[in-house]
Amino acid sequence: MSQPALGKAPGITCKRIQKTETGVNRLGSGPLLGIAEVIDCDGTGLIDGVSDVQTMTGTPLSTLMAAKDGAAAVEALSKIKTSALRRTAVELAEARQSAVHARELR
Numbered sequence: 001m002s003q004p005a006l007g008k009a010p011g012i013t014c015k016r017i018q019k020t021e022t023g024v025n026r027l028g029s030g031p032l033l034g035i036a037e038v039i040d041c042d043g044t045g046l047i048d049g050v051s052d053v054q055t056m057t058g059t060p061l062s063t064l065m066a067a068k069d070g071a072a073a074v075e076a077l078s079k080i081k082t083s084a085l086r087r088t089a090v091e092l093a094e095a096r097q098s099a100v101h102a103r104e105l106r
Helices: 014-021 029-038 060-066 070-078 083-105
Strands: none
Touching: 029 060, 029 070, 060 070, 070 083
């Protein structure tokens, strides 16, 4: 796959890919997951040594992080300063999902 094609991942530029390939820079989890989405993999194959450790494939966290907006959701929650407000955001998301699920069952 070409560098311009990988550059379609959110937050990735051809220059950044080149610097990563040459070892000048490293990618964080968000851009790495963006690349994984572009090449249609779960991302674990992009991390050196991951085959040597137990992965979290199939867990709620891995499912969330594999979603297109999963990294953004985690990042947004991590920016909330107080645990009470974070909990409120989680409860709001849970309530919204319950309402959607109930509507789907009708």
